[in-house]
Amino acid sequence: xxxxxxxxxxxxxxxxxxxxxxxxxxxxxxxxxxxxxxxxxxxxxxxxxxxxxxxxxxxxxxxxxxxxxxxxxxxxxxxxxxxxxxxxxxxxxxxxxxxxxxxxxxxxxxxxxxxxxxxxxxxxxxxxxxxxxxxxxxxxxxxxxxxxxxxxxxxxxxxxxxxxxxxxxxxxxxxxxxxxxxxxxxxxxxxxxxxxxxxxxxxxxxxxxxxxxxxxxxxxxxxxxxxxxxxxxxxxxxxxxxxxxxxxxxxxxxxxxxxxxxxxxxxxxxxxxxxxxxxxxxxxxxxxxxxxxxxxxxxxxxxxxxxxxxxxxxxxxxxxxxxxxxxxxxxxxxxxxxxxxxxxxxxxxxxxxxxxxxxxxxxxx
Amino acid sequence: xxxxxxxxxxxxxxxxxxxxxxxxxxxxxxxxxxxxxxxxxxxxxxxxxxxxxxxxxxxxxxxxxxxxxxxxxxxxxxxxxxxxxxxxxxxxxxxxxxxxxxxxxxxxxxxxxxxxxxxxxxxxxxxxxxxxxxxxxxxxxxxxxxxxxxxxxxxxxxxxxxxxxxxxxxxxxxxxxxxxxxxxxxxxxxxxxxxxxxxxxxxxxxxxxxxxxxxxxxxxxxxxxxxxxxxxxxxxxxxxxxxxxxxxxx
Numbered sequence: 001x002x003x004x005x006x007x008x009x010x011x012x013x014x015x016x017x018x019x020x021x022x023x024x025x026x027x028x029x030x031x032x033x034x035x036x037x038x039x040x041x042x043x044x045x046x047x048x049x050x051x052x053x054x055x056x057x058x059x060x061x062x063x064x065x066x067x068x069x070x071x072x073x074x075x076x077x078x079x080x081x082x083x084x085x086x087x088x089x090x091x092x093x094x095x096x097x098x099x100x101x102x103x104x105x106x107x108x109x110x111x112x113x114x115x116x117x118x119x120x121x122x123x124x125x126x127x128x129x130x131x132x133x134x135x136x137x138x139x140x141x142x143x144x145x146x147x148x149x150x151x152x153x154x155x156x157x158x159x160x161x162x163x164x165x166x167x168x169x170x171x172x173x174x175x176x177x178x179x180x181x182x183x184x185x186x187x188x189x190x191x192x193x194x195x196x197x198x199x200x201x202x203x204x205x206x207x208x209x210x211x212x213x214x215x216x217x218x219x220x221x222x223x224x225x226x227x228x229x230x231x232x233x234x235x236x237x238x239x240x241x242x243x244x245x246x247x248x249x250x251x252x253x254x255x256x257x258x259x260x261x262x263x264x265x266x267x268x269x270x271x272x273x274x275x276x277x278x279x280x281x282x283x284x285x286x287x288x289x290x291x292x293x294x295x296x297x298x299x300x301x302x303x304x305x306x307x308x309x310x311x312x313x314x315x316x317x318x319x320x321x322x323x324x325x326x327x328x329x330x331x332x333x334x335x336x337x338x339x340x341x342x343x344x345x346x347x348x349x350x351x352x353x354x355x356x357x358x359x360x361x362x363x364x365x
Numbered sequence: 366x367x368x369x370x371x372x373x374x375x376x377x378x379x380x381x382x383x384x385x386x387x388x389x390x391x392x393x394x395x396x397x398x399x400x401x402x403x404x405x406x407x408x409x410x411x412x413x414x415x416x417x418x419x420x421x422x423x424x425x426x427x428x429x430x431x432x433x434x435x436x437x438x439x440x441x442x443x444x445x446x447x448x449x450x451x452x453x454x455x456x457x458x459x460x461x462x463x464x465x466x467x468x469x470x471x472x473x474x475x476x477x478x479x480x481x482x483x484x485x486x487x488x489x490x491x492x493x494x495x496x497x498x499x500x501x502x503x504x505x506x507x508x509x510x511x512x513x514x515x516x517x518x519x520x521x522x523x524x525x526x527x528x529x530x531x532x533x534x535x536x537x538x539x540x541x542x543x544x545x546x547x548x549x550x551x552x553x554x555x556x557x558x559x560x561x562x563x564x565x566x567x568x569x570x571x572x573x574x575x576x577x578x579x580x581x582x583x584x585x586x587x588x589x590x591x592x593x594x595x596x597x598x599x600x601x602x603x604x605x606x607x608x609x610x611x612x613x614x615x
Binding site: 311312313315316317318319320321322323324326327330331333334335336337338 | 419420421422442443444446447448452453455458459461462463464468469472473476477508509525529
């Protein structure tokens with residue numbers, strides 16, 4: 001690990017004060033104390049699975065059996081690892097082709113909870129895993145996702161919490177040789193959601209595609225900090241997050257850190273974040289960040305835009321007889337469509353579009 | 366029989382130095398079945414006329430009236446104007462990312478007709494209209510105007526004209542940026558609509574070449590925010606020879 005990297009230096013392990021680069025956009029008062037060592041948080045495995053399991057297994061195992069596979073200096077991750085006794089382990093069998101999505105869900109966690117989930121997609125397996133979250137919660141979690149050589153995994157996390165929920169999580173994938181990881185992170189609920197979707201590689205030929213959709217309304221803080229560590233050569237990454245904001249104090253933060261190490265020759269990466277401000281009083285921060293230590297790459301780039309709703313779009317649609325509300329909805333759906341159309345599960349696409357429509361009606365846009 | 370009546374229309378835009386008047390009293394009546402060409406140099410206010418009739422929020426009505434069969438157009442929202450029977454083919458059609466042409470056309474047709482067209486008939490109707498405009502059927506899946514060439518955008522505007530069948534169509538520099546083949550295809554589309562319906566057309570153009578394909582009944586010369594001369598098709602020929610210099614320097 002390079003000592004000189006600014007990106008890595010940022011991940012220090014001290015209890016945050018709010019002045020740290022990685023915490024300065026986050027309202028610490030709203031974390032339910034999860035970041036403070038003095039706060040007692042119980043270990044739990046509220047994430048449940050039901051239904052038949054062919055080609056895979058979901059088990060609760062002692063945490064000692066699945067020790068962490070990755071390094072992190074995030075304070076929440078450190079506390080989660082110290083606290084958690086039992087761990088949810090999802091294993092997709094070698095060579096298995098699991099057709100139906102593996103649905104994991106959690107709802108209304110009674111008290112503050114730390115949890116760990118480990119997903120292992122064994123060699124040359126193919127599967128889709130969906131983790132959905134509803135109701136109220138104060139949750140700190142780590143999900144580690146290991147893709148063995150040749151595995152293909154679609155991983156969808158849905159944050160559809162009630163508006164009082166607090167959710168701090170790290171979703172970290174380690175991509176084996178020639179594996180393919182497609183993730184979709186959807187955050188529409190919660191009072192404060194702060195997720196760290198991250199990727200590292202364990203062999204060449206890995207391909208990561210990280211999509212994100214978020215929609216913050218009044219009082220919501222939705223934060224996504226993507227980190228792609230190109231630590232091996234000839235791997236690929238794509239990041240595309242789209243967010244909309246509406247209402248007073250709706251707040252989103254997006255960081256996209258891509259680190260291309262010296263040994264990561266032939267890297268191909270592109271990351272993008274677009275934000276759509278639907279009303280006054282909302283604020284979106286968008287910070288793409290590319291650090292490159294080798295010139296021998298296939299491609300690297302990023303784009304970030306934050307803009308207001310374009311009244312010209314509205315005029316064009318309305319000039320064809322489409323009423324203002326319908327026109328606005330068409331444009332906003334259109335904004336998200338590029339990402340939503342790529343979600344590999346139809347039911348989730350429809351559910352998300354409906355949720356976005358509902359949010360628009362709720363905020364009167 | 367439809368009548369669009371524009372009376373003493375004065376329109377301005379807000380600029381850094383305050384409200385600037387662009388239209389300085391326009392009088393014009395367009396009846397069903399008539400085709401009026403409005404010709405004039407750049408910056409004369411032709412497009413302002415088109416956009417203010419359609420209701421673009423950038424323009425402020427400073428005086429006068431626009432009525433469609435007696436109903437006050439200026440009092441209507443943009444979509445209400447379209448539902449009342451107005452259509453504006455834009456010079457610079459807007460790109461709407463993520464909204465497919467097929468979805469857009471069907472939503473618009475549903476709004477204009479007051480009910481969703483029956484799916485089977487609609488598919489046929491769209492297919493025919495697209496094929497006569499030389500539009501690839503795969504077009505339906507693309508986002509509205511996104512990545513379209515200049516010619517594709519204009520053909521897409523005329524496709525909407527054919528499908529939405531307005532009472533009055535305003536074509537704002539539909540000929541600009543078209544090569545000769547595209548101009549012919551687009552003009553044929555307009556002529557089809559003129560033959561098939563009783564549409565009144567307000568054809569705004571800088572050049573006379575489109576008038577070779579779409580024959581106007583009346584020609585109005587526009588300069589400095591008002592109509593300065595009116596006549597029949599022969600007026601266009603005079604403009605072809607002499608240009609706008611006389612009007613601009615008048």
